[in-house]
Amino acid sequence: MTTNDLETGAEVGQNVAKLEANLARVEELTQRLLKVMGQGRQVAPALQGPSQELYLKAATAYMNEMMQNPAKLIEHQLEFWGKSVKHYVEAQHLLAQGKLEPPTDETPKDRRFAHELWDTNPYFNFIKQQYLMNASAVQQAVEDIDTLDEDEKKRLRYFSQQMIDMISPTNFLPTNPEALALAAETEGESLVAGLENMIADLEANDGDLVVTLADKKAFKLGENLATTPGSVVFRNHLFELIQYAPSTEKVYETPLLIFPPWINKFYIMDLKPENSLIKWAVDQGYTVFVVSWVNPDAGYRDTSMSDYVEDGYLTAIKQVKQICDVKKVNAVGYCIAGTTLSLTLALMKKRKDTSVNSATFFTTLTDFSDRGEVGVFLDDDFIDGIEDEVTENGILDSFFMSRTFSYLRSNDLIYGPAIKSYMMGKAPPAFDLLYWNGDGTNLPAKMATEYLRGLCQDDKFATDGFEICGETVQIKDVTVPLCAIACETDHIAAWKSSYDGISKMGSKDKTFILSESGHIAGIINPPSKKKYGHYTNPEIGLTADDWYASADKHEGSWWPRWDGWLSGKSGKKVTARQPGSDEFPVLGPAPGTYVIAK
Template sequence: MATEEPADLRDVETLNANLAKVEELSQRLVAAMAARKPSDKGLEGPGQDLYAKAASAYMSEMMANPARIIEHQVGYWGKALKHFVEANHALASMTPGAFPGAIPGAEAGAAGPSGAPADPGPKDRRFSNPLWDTHPYFNFIKQQYQLSAEAIETSVRELEVEGRDKQRLEFFARQIIDMMSPANFLATNPEALEKAVATNGQSLVQGLENLVRDIEANDGELLVSLSDRDAFTVGENLAATEGSVVYRNSMFELIQYAPATEKVRARPLILFPPWINKFYVLDLKPRNSLIRWIVEQGYTLFVVSWVNPDPSYRDVGLETYVEDGFLEAIRVVREITGEEQVNATGYCIAGTTLALSLALLKQRGEAPVASATFFTTLTDFSDKGEVGVFLTDDFVDAIEREVTEKGILQSFFMSRTFSYLRSNDLIYQPAIRSYMLGEAPPAFDLLYWNGDSTNLPARMAVQYLRGLCQGNRFAEGGFDLAGTSLALGDVDLPVFAVACETDHIAAWPSSYVGVATMGSKDKTFVLSQSGHIAGIVNPPSKNKYGHYTGDAPGGSRKGRAGQGGGLTPEEWKAGAEFHEGSWWGRWEEWLRARSGDEVPARQPGSADYPVLCPAPGTYVVAKPRKEAP
């Protein structure tokens, strides 16, 4: 009669088998990383001059005020030593040989045998596992990290460095601090260690498989998968609002959505999404689809779906996006509907380019657009907000070298840049769950879209970064496009602008200043709660984020400083009225007043523009070539 093997022996065999898998996966990992193609080193971090300025400022402070430096150091040493002594007492009272996960009461979040030193700091969700508080070893590591982080932040904050350099130093110091969190390393992450022991190493095997998969999928680069790539299919459970592609050129496909009402407003609405990402962020699941909602309110809606450029688009510039994109789409929509004017909406960079298009139309004496709506749009780049740390010469010079060589700015670099603006949420926490805990990414529609980004043509990227972001020529002095010098004041039609309170890409005060500079007499400015995406994709049914309304932005550009008769952004917000719930209904009411009478609902296409294929079309799912043909 066969006897069953002891459980601990089976565990050892499982562990050994998993360790063998780790070795196999390690070989795959090396091969995957070897596929990484070299890129400009300037894209990896700030130039050395930033660190030189920091070192110089620190040395100057040491020479001018040594007592202050010593005070900082002694204060830090004192806190560190005190905490070390407290942790030592707690560790000495532990049961010899006890594994962290076996501490009595730890699984319930209670204190350890003698209790870890009290944690004076604010709660940090990176350290939500009870062992960070109950176990002296992990508590010691956590608090020493927090003490060190505080000391570094204080030192950087008090450095005598001016303006944008100070902002950049603080940002990149925070990046280093976040990267060095003990939660990011297996040996100092109690949750990962507990799971590895409980699964006999299977969680680490699965985590390594996840890591290898991500590196293989990104040609040797590390970009954490934020969402389950198999959970969604564009055109089925995303971007599923009924419609048809009615026009296509080399720059975009034009989608006309099927009506949901018997009558619609006469004037059509055309929506331009940013070509940095794909349009279906506005058409995710039905319950939070802005596109579906607009159609249900009784509008004939057209949406541009931009091509995802490959290196053959090297010489495509903003002129092409304006002439063959915005103006061409407006022309086609007018012909399909028979209307003299359209209402237009631009989101993010497409809002910026819509403003350029409107200024160009003004210079040409043409008025095919009746009103414009801007979502999270920057037109005045005098204050670039958080993203400005990546818009200095060291990064932009590197981008220019990269696109000159490759023909495009690959989507990887933009995804990584925007992720670092929220590194704990979009890099480290997902990496911990995927690589150390071995968990599958969640089935999250918004994060799926976030990972489905696009390339930028070389010429357009440089024009945008140099002329608009760095030079701020549209707001100051004139931006040359299509043989014409365009000014922000040329935008003089009715405007509705929505900015988002915690937007880390398009800072709301800068958005406000741009609207204030426009030449329009009819201006409405709304400030939504939340960020760049959640503040826009905020359906009324959720009643989640509220919004602020106030006086129309006005005055000259000097008005942002309280001169020239205009309210500053801060003054505007102080006097604004807060409203619960989404701004969508407020916008629709504004739009309705500028959309004419009701007419019978229009089906997609016309005699001159037959339906080409069902929505969401072909461009949104096409994979661009990596090399020019």
């Protein structure tokens, strides 16, 4: 026996011992898994997916069309069978020749199958090709149904794609070569670590399986997120008002008041100094105020849209005016906060209140005639389920909002992270944006119902009028100078719908900017990054398609262009203001207490 034989034997012994230790850990973890399973919330079927009526309509339409035009169905099936069987025969032929290589692969590139074994290993390549062929056949079958209306077709397209994505071979350990290779390389250590990650997520969410997207221990608000210096200068039951410390000797006379959405937390605009919209605005010489909304519990059950307008928007505007001793403010609304800002402005028009000098809308919908991708969740089957949920619990729990938005990008926000965490045992990354994405908020029952029914479904603000604070307001009642920024690939607030709403507003002074990228990246796009460009076109009266066709493309961020517009609405320069006043003493440092509360 040689020295090498002894060393090899020792290595094998160590590997076996490691494998046995991992198996023992699996047994221990299994006990924890059994304990936590079944503890999750019971989600009503209405919130699990579309009603069976959609699938029944689709099946009926498909059968009717098959009867009326069997040639189309036969052609479609023959094409699918031809590709599938041809691929099988080619794979068998190579195997019979003793060639361990995949046949010709003409399937489209898909980043889920980036690992080299999907292309080089005949087994995994066969699975990949068959899956993609089946996926294409399902997609084509949906497109071939001509007798569904457009909304039903859109929903069927979306939910069938969800099923396709869910059964991807990458999502299952026996058919994921990257996860299997790592398991073999680590003697099962990666699988044990993955099981630990899954159990930790289940335990952290009371039995609900919610994959952790970012390392929660890597960030702390006020220390490495939301660090722009400022102070809380006002607080009521709905919000804390933060005033940021100046970084210039002189500031514009008219302060800037930012309303973030209350379905998320405000620090998306203040993640870190290099991409903080808040810090950048302060550095341009604006006195910046931000509303930090309370995260409501069941005690806020009866809080309405009118409460958000009266006790939120109008109160915040009043406080800023008093703190800065001015007659007007410039206001910004992001997403649903922009929608509600438009309601507030229309109400102020009715009341002859001229406290807002100009308004800026970030990715804001006011015309809901086309609700974009998120519209698949806004039919009665889902909204009825949400209404039952909030009636029972007083709030729409952040769990449901987070899950809905995650499924709009399921491969990026559900399946991809789950594969890395649960199959490969990797720790979640220290990624600030994903940390924020997982820090959700609840919605009050009454407000959620009013918003979903009156605005999203019935589109009242852009049509007959929406009732707020005892007045019926319409989109044409928004008459202040305005600037709107929409995002080209926004999956929540489709840019064309945003444009349509702006075009219907009564303002004579309108600026519309289309940023590249999506709902977050298109807005949080600092000039220093030189990443995403933007489009402008002064002709707001055109259709959205014509506006885009004749728009000018500009490189880089839209922030400086907005600054050029906003500075012209902000008056002269005055001595920089420190947070608070004699009447409004500082209550504590930014980012405040509401944003931290769970």
